[in-house]
Every structure is written in structure tokens, then in C-alpha cells.
Amino acid sequence: MKKNIPIFVTHYGCPNQCVFCNQKKISGVNHAVDLAECELLLNQAVKYNYPPEETEIAFFGGSFTGIPLEMQKKYLKLAEQFRQYFYGVRLSTRPDYITPSILDMLLEHGVTTIELGVQSTVDAVLEKNLRKMTHQDTVNAVELIRKYPFSLGLQMMVSMYGASDDDDIRTADEIIALKPDFVRIYPTVVLENTKLYELYQAGEYQIKSLEQTVCLTAEIYRKFLNAKIPVIRVGLMASEEINSQNIIGAYHEAFGELVQNEIYYQIIKEQLNNKKTIGKKLYIYCGEKEVSKVAGHKRKNILRLNKEFSFCDVKVCPDPLRKAYQLSLKIEQ
């Protein structure tokens, strides 16, 4: 399991104001860390003795390559001083802030992973959300990055302002076509002091229920699973700051877990298709670590299966030989 030492360069380097963005709240930090703070964070992280070969320093929260060049170099040079403790540097940025000279500089300064905030591949959605970029910017950035030895991650958002479910499914398909090394999926939430909050209050942005968002995200997640593209994060990271905010929409501390539960439910339902179930017992065999995900949050999946298929009993049975998402079902009298 890879680890990050997160350093939030909050909103720093970004002249934009996407409708959903209040980076200060999303990252749980309300100012960009300066170099002294950054050094302090790295010194603290060293004390945890993370295995260097599994740990990257991660500049998150803004558009790193939009920061003035000299400042980018200062951050990266500082990170280089800690290279014996961490194998590389990861950063997130916008697709339209990628150029060959930027990539040369990042490579020279030890950057190993670049994450692009794609959010949507549908131009009409990008425009509505004031992203000030197009899908072609993403395609161009990915092509450029692939000429270098960076690992590439793409981030997408679900249920953005003006996006239909079909738009989100299309975004997942178009991200898969770009063959990233990994993806992150974030549900859209409404934060105060954003344009989206105004749109929500004016009734122009309707939020989906948590359940609807979980279902859609599960469908999207399965696409990445089928394409063998690792999903390294689903949902915003819980932070003290986030927990204390009035967040409207599909925010749940365990959003990723709810999505995994839903995936298992969908797989089970598909395998039960057209089978006789009324009054019978169902045994679900799954990997040892997957039992609670198969059973669902507060055994919700078991309750749903009982109700929907009228089983008299449902049992989840651990099988050490099975991997994640490998299920088999047995139905008995």
C-alpha cells in the first residue's frame, strides 16, 4: 500500500474559480503552507519511519504547475532534501497547465507521479462549471505526460453541475481510453462560499441523495475495475475541517466503503438473476477481508437481499483463496 505525505498548496497557483471549488475547505487547510511549514511537516513525517520505497511526498490541493516557477522549484528542492526517506514526489494539477518545459523541470526535480484534475470529459459540463479547459486539454496533457516516465493519475467528479448520469459514465469511459495508471473519484459536494452553493440555493443545482450517488459511483468504479485501472480513492478525505463544515450533498465519512458495499450488492444481484430464491438459503463465498463489505454497512446488503429475493437466510462465508470482488453463490433449500 503506497503512502503519501500530503502537503496542501491550497488554491495556490490557481487563478480560476470552478463553481464547486473552495480548496481551503476541501483540503482542510486554510492557507498555502510556506516553505518553513513544509519543512516542518516533512521532518515530522520522517519520524514515522515510513518505508521509503512506498512513500511519496504529495503536493495536493491546488494546481501545482500553476504556481510561479521559482516557487515550484523551491518546494521541489526542499522535497529533494528528504529523498532518502521518500522515493518520490507526487503532485496534482490541471491538464491545461502541462507543457514540455514544465514536465522537463518536474522530472529534473524528482517528481514521480502527476495527477490531473480532469473532473469531466464533457465540454458542456466543464463550461458550466467554469473549469476554463476542455477535454482536448486533457487529451493533450496525457499525450505529453506519457512521453515521460511519470506515473499518471486522473481524477474525475461525479454529479457535477449540469452533468447527467450519462455524462459521468461517458467521462469514465473516456478516462479509461486514456489509460491512466490509477484514478480517483470524487462525488460533488456543495461547500459554502462557492458559486455552486449559490446555484444550489437558487434551485439551479439539485443534489442527488447519498444513495443515488453511491449507486452511480459504484457503476463507474466497476468500469475501472473491469478495465484493471486501480481506483486509489473514492470520496473526499475526512478531515477535522471537513467534518466541522456544513457540507451539502453526498458527503459521508465512509463514502468509499459504501460504494464498495454497493458494488458487491450489484454483483450478487447479477449472479442471482432468474434464479429461484423464495424461502431458500443463500451462501456467499468471498475473500476473507471482504466479508464486511459483502454484508454491507450495518448488514444492509444482507437485509436488502432477504427483502428483495425473499431468502429465509443469507450467510457470508470467508474463503482464503478468493480475491476482492471474486464471489460465488450457493443456493440451498
Ligand code: SF4
Ligand atoms: S482549478 Fe482546481 S484549485 Fe483552481 S478553482 Fe478549479 S478546482 Fe479549485
